[in-house]
Amino acid sequence: MTWQDQKLPHDHPPVKSGKVGVLVVNLGTPDAPEKGPVKRYLAEFLSDRRVVEIPAIAWQPILRGIILNTRPKKSAHAYSQVWTEEGSPLAVITRKQAEAMQARLGDGVIVDWAMRYGTPSIPERMQALMDKGCERILLAPLYPQYSGATSATVVDKAADKLREMRWQASLRTLPPYHDDPAYIDALALDLTRQLDALEFEPEVLLLSFHGMPQRTLELGDPYHCHCHKTSRLLQEKLAGTGLRFRTTFQSRFGPAKWLEPATDAVLEEEAKAGTKRLAIAAPGFSADCLETLEELAIQGKEQFTEAGGEQFAALSCLNASDAGLDMLEHILRRELSGWI
Ligand SMILES: C=CC1=C(C)c2cc3[nH]c(cc4nc(cc5[nH]c(cc1n2)c(C)c5CCC(=O)O)C(CCC(=O)O)=C4C)c(C)c3C=C
Ligand SMILES: [Fe+2]
Numbered sequence: 065m066t067w068q069d070q071k072l073p074h075d076h077p078p079v080k081s082g083k084v085g086v087l088v089v090n091l092g093t094p095d096a097p098e099k100g101p102v103k104r105y106l107a108e109f110l111s112d113r114r115v116v117e118i119p120a121i122a123w124q125p126i127l128r129g130i131i132l133n134t135r136p137k138k139s140a141h142a143y144s145q146v147w148t149e150e151g152s153p154l155a156v157i158t159r160k161q162a163e164a165m166q167a168r169l170g171d172g173v174i175v176d177w178a179m180r181y182g183t184p185s186i187p188e189r190m191q192a193l194m195d196k197g198c199e200r201i202l203l204a205p206l207y208p209q210y211s212g213a214t215s216a217t218v219v220d221k222a223a224d225k226l227r228e229m230r231w232q233a234s235l236r237t238l239p240p241y242h243d244d245p246a247y248i249d250a251l252a253l254d255l256t257r258q259l260d261a262l263e264f265e266p267e268v269l270l271l272s273f274h275g276m277p278q279r280t281l282e283l284g285d286p287y288h289c290h291c292h293k294t295s296r297l298l299q300e301k302l303a304g305t306g307l308r309f310r311t312t313f314q315s316r317f318g319p320a321k322w323l324e325p326a327t328d329a330v331l332e333e334e335a336k337a338g339t340k341r342l343a344i345a346a347p348g349f350s351a352d353c354l355e356t357l358e359e360l361a362i363q364g365k366e367q368f369t370e371a372g373g374e375q376f377a378a379l380s381c382l383n384a385s386d387a388g389l390d391m392l393e394h395i396l397r398r399e400l401s402g403w404i
C-alpha cells in the first residue's frame with residue numbers, strides 16, 4: 065500500500081480562498097479614560113520587555129508596587145481631557161485610516177486594524193482575517209521610524225499568534241518609511257496647509273518625536289537616526305517657509321537618561337530666549353493621541369506661555385487627511401506588489 069491509498073484519519077480542511085489581508089497597527093490605548101482600564105493597558109504595555117528593558121525580576125516589583133498604583137489615576141485624568149464621543153483618539157483615527165484604506169484598495173484586499181496593547185488585539189484581528197480566507201497578511205505598524213519598542217514588538221505579537229497555528233498565513237511587514245519621499249512629501253504638504261491657516265506666523269517650528277532611553281541608541285536601535293533623517297528631509301522641503309527648526313524628543317518616562325533635547329525643556333528655553341510665536345508638529349506619530357493632544361497641545365502650550373511665549377500652535381498629525389491617506393495607500397500598495 066502506498067501513501068496515496070491510505071485513508072486520511074480526518075477530512076482534509078477546505079482549501080482556502082487565498083485572499084489578502086492588511087492589518088494596520090498602532091500602539092494601543094485604554095478602553096476608557098478611567099483608572100481600571102488605564103491600569104490594565106499600562107500593565108500590558110509596560111510589561112513588554114522591548115519597552116522597558118530591565119530584567120523582569122527587578123522591574124515587575126517596581127511596576128506592580130509603585131507605577132501601577134500611582135500612574136493610572138494621573139493618566140486617566142490626562143486621557144479624559146482628549147477623549148472623544150467615539151472613543152480614544154488613537155483608536156478612532158486608526159480605525160478611520162483602515163476604513164479609508166479598505167475603500168481605496170478595493171474588494172481584492174481585506175483591511176482591518178489592531179492595537180499592540182489593549183483592544184482590538186493583533187491575534188484577534190489576525191484570526192478574523194484568516195477566518196475570512198486571508199492566506200497572506202501584510203502587517204502594517206504605522207511607525208515611520210523603526211524602534212525595537214514599537215515596530216519589532218508588533219512582529220513579536222504576530223509571531224506569537226502564528227506559533228500556535230498548524231496552517232499559518234504568510235506574513236509581510238511594512239518596513240520603516242522615515243525617509244520615504246511619499247511620507248516626507250505628505251508631511252510637507254499637510255504642515256504647509258496647516259501653517260498657512262494659522263492666525264499668526266511662527267518663528268520656530270519644533271519637530272517633536274517620542275523619546276526613547278539613550279541606552280537604546282548606544283545598543284544600536286536606529287530610532288534616533290531615523291528621527292533625525294525625517295527631520296532633515298522635512299526641513300529641506302520646508303526651507304522656503306523662513307522658519308527656524310528644532311528637533312526634540314518628548315514623553316520621558318522614568319529616571320534613566322532619554323534622548324535629548326527634551327521637548328518641554330526646549331519650549332521653555334525658546335520662550336526664555338525671546339521666541340514669541342512657535343508651532344509644534346509631531347511627524348513620528350501617524351495619529352493624534354494622548355502624547356500630541358495632551359502633552360503637546362495642552363501641557364506644551366502652558367510650558368511655552370508660562371515661560372514668556374505668546375502664540376502657540378500644535379499642528380495635527382497626518383491622521384486621515386488626504387495627504388496622509390494618499391501616502392498610506394502608496395506605501396501599502398508597494399508592499400502588496402505581487403500579492404494584488
Ligand atoms: C518606557 C516607556 C516608554 C517607551 C520606551 C515608549 C516608547 C514609545 N512610545 C511611542 C508612542 C506612544 N506612546 C504613547 C503613550 C505612552 N508611552 C509610554 C511610555 C513609553 N513609550 C506611556 C507610559 C504611555 C501611556 C500614557 C501615559 O501614561 O503617559 C502613545 C499614546 C497612546 C494613547 O493612548 O494615546 C503613543 C502613540 C513610540 C512611537 C515610542 C518609541 C519610539
Ligand atoms: Fe510611548
Ligand SMILES: [Fe+2]
Binds near residue numbers: 315
Ligand atoms: Fe506622555
